[in-house]
Amino acid sequence: EAGVTQFPSHSVIEKGQTVTLRCDPISGHDNLYWYRRVMGKEIKFLLHFVKESKQDESGMPNNRFLAERTGGTYSTLKVQPAELEDSGVYFCASSRRLAGEAGTGELFFGEGSRLTVL
Amino acid sequence: GENVEQHPSTLSVQEGDSAVIKCTYSDSASNYFPWYKQELGKRPQLIIDIRSNVGEKKDQRIAVTLNKTAKHFSLHITETQPEDSAVYFCAAVRGGSSYKLIFGSGTRLLVRP
Numbered sequence: 170e171a172g173v174t175q176f177p178s179h180s181v182i183e184k185g186q187t188v189t190l191r192c193d194p195i196s197g198h199d200n201l202y203w204y205r206r207v208m209g210k211e212i213k214f215l216l217h218f219v220k221e222s223k224q225d226e227s228g229m230p231n232n233r234f235l236a237e238r239t240g241g242t243y244s245t246l247k248v249q250p251a252e253l254e255d256s257g258v259y260f261c262a263s264s265r266r267l268a269g270e271a272g273t274g275e276l277f278f279g280e281g282s283r284l285t286v287l
Numbered sequence: 288g289e290n291v292e293q294h295p296s297t298l299s300v301q302e303g304d305s306a307v308i309k310c311t312y313s314d315s316a317s318n319y320f321p322w323y324k325q326e327l328g329k330r331p332q333l334i335i336d337i338r339s340n341v342g343e344k345k346d347q348r349i350a351v352t353l354n355k356t357a358k359h360f361s362l363h364i365t366e367t368q369p370e371d372s373a374v375y376f377c378a379a380v381r382g383g384s385s386y387k388l389i390f391g392s393g394t395r396l397l398v399r400p
Contacts, residue, residue, distance in 0.1 A: 173330070200386070211291070212331070212376060212390040225387065260331070267386040275321070276388065278330040 173279035181285045187249040190282045192261030200264045207257040289314040293391025310377035311359040317379040326373045367398045
């Protein structure tokens with residue numbers, strides 16, 4: 170079974186440019202999450218999809234961030250225009266069940282997309 | 288909202304010694320506490336978890352304890368090995384309808400051979 174895959178692994182852009190990150194979850198996982206880790210800090214929740222619907226986007230920093238999951242399969246996270254403080258590692262994770270539910274609500278993470286904004 | 292504090296930020300131990308990482312949480316409704324391990328350049332992976340109806344859980348050299356009254360939980364690694372070197376993240380979540388894992392800031396563990 171393929172794991173969660175993310176692309177690109179590293180992106181270097183200049184302030185003001187646009188970047189789109191992609192996540193392919195594990196097949197059959199309805200729940201897809203985006204998280205971000207800024208250097209040395211916690212892994213912070215951004216948003217949660219159930220299939221193609223945004224269940225919770227309370228962690229999205231501002232309207233420069235747009236996440237989509239058309240068709241309920243892969244997801245994209247676009248940052249436009251990028252700012253210096255957007256630098257960090259963006260993790261995508263998927264799960265079959267909700268985190269904490271009976272049974273395994275384990276999140277399966279991708280390897281992350283490192284974003285560097287110059 | 289939930290806040291998770293994790294200590295220490297770095298921990299260096301001699302191979303064979305034990306390592307303890309501690310976390311505290313603020314939301315008394317949190318009932319699920321997973322621990323993730325991230326090796327250098329790799330993805331975070333779940334290593335152990337505990338639910339609020341249990342005080343302790345063990346899996347070989349790894350154990351997690353939970354004190355609901357004090358709202359803290361700890362990861363214990365015994366007989367550490369160099370391959371235990373990684374960043375460890377604790378997390379807390381209200382299970383069921385709530386699904387956001389709130390992570391601690393991570394502990395970088397170095398096991399010296």
